[in-house]
Amino acid sequence: MAFGNSSSEDNMMSEINVTPLVDVMLVLLVVFIITAPLLAPQSLKINLPKTDAVQQKDKPQQVSLVVDAQGNIEMDKQSLNDSELAGMLRSRAADPQFQLQIEADNAVPYGRVAALMALAQKAGVAKLSFITLSK
Numbered sequence: 001m002a003f004g005n006s007s008s009e010d011n012m013m014s015e016i017n018v019t020p021l022v023d024v025m026l027v028l029l030v031v032f033i034i035t036a037p038l039l040a041p042q043s044l045k046i047n048l049p050k051t052d053a054v055q056q057k058d059k060p061q062q063v064s065l066v067v068d069a070q071g072n073i074e075m076d077k078q079s080l081n082d083s084e085l086a087g088m089l090r091s092r093a094a095d096p097q098f099q100l101q102i103e104a105d106n107a108v109p110y111g112r113v114a115a116l117m118a119l120a121q122k123a124g125v126a127k128l129s130f131i132t133l134s135k
Helices: 007-008 019-039 082-092 110-123
Strands: 061-067 072-073 076-082 098-102 129-130
Touching: 007 072, 019 061, 061 082, 061 110, 076 082, 082 110, 110 129
Parallel strands: 061 098, 098 129
Antiparallel strands: 061 072, 072 076
């Protein structure tokens, strides 16, 4: 004796089983979540283009900020601490032609240079550049 209707076994399923599709999509989502941080620009090995130096038409008032290997700062041949530098930059940043040029020693930690950049930005310096040597 059979317990089922024999006519129902002959009919085909008319529904699509979406469980395997959902499983594949979840695996792809996990793969993208894991690989997305690796695709950030800082992790890619890129070669930046080399260009000729461009001369500016209007010469800004350039002030050089020297940072030695120990992190000590000097501006206009005068040694300063961070609070004195902030005061000097506030007074000079009002001039729209003012440009601060940072000359940092190769051994200076990046954190010190970033702190000086933040200090200059807080003081209102709009134009900031770095002095480097060409190879």
